[in-house]
Amino acid sequence: xxxxxxxxxxxxxxxxxxxxxxxxxxxxxxxxxxxxxxxxxxxxxxxxxxxxxxxxxxxxxxxxxxxxxxxxxxxxxxxxxxxxxxxxx
Numbered sequence: 411x412x413x414x415x416x417x418x419x420x421x422x423x424x425x426x427x428x429x430x431x432x433x434x435x436x437x438x439x440x441x442x443x444x445x446x447x448x449x450x451x452x453x454x455x456x457x458x459x460x461x462x463x464x465x466x467x468x469x470x471x472x473x474x475x476x477x478x479x480x481x482x483x484x485x486x487x488x489x490x491x492x493x494x495x496x497x498x499x
Contacts, residue, residue: 419478423486430478432456437471441485449485 416431416438429442437453439460451459457470463484464470464477473481 417473417475417478419475419482421479421482423483424490426486428482428486430482432460432473432478434472439481441482448489 414435416433418429418431420427420429422428427444428448429440429445431440431442432438437456439451439456440447441449459470460473460477460481461470463480464473
């Protein structure tokens, strides 16, 4: 059965409140930092982002809370990388 409400996982990472939301209905994946939208993906990019941290389980289309938590930690690591500012410009 497809979930109608987005799956939402929240974590405190380095004093920052981050949240990942995934909608099984649309495949939209959002990453929020202190409530502000930081990243947003749509299929197939959302599925690839999830599968890249979760492995091939569900092919990224039905992530678990653990899968979304792994995505949060991975993305926060990438955002904090020394080259992140130059890549995002």
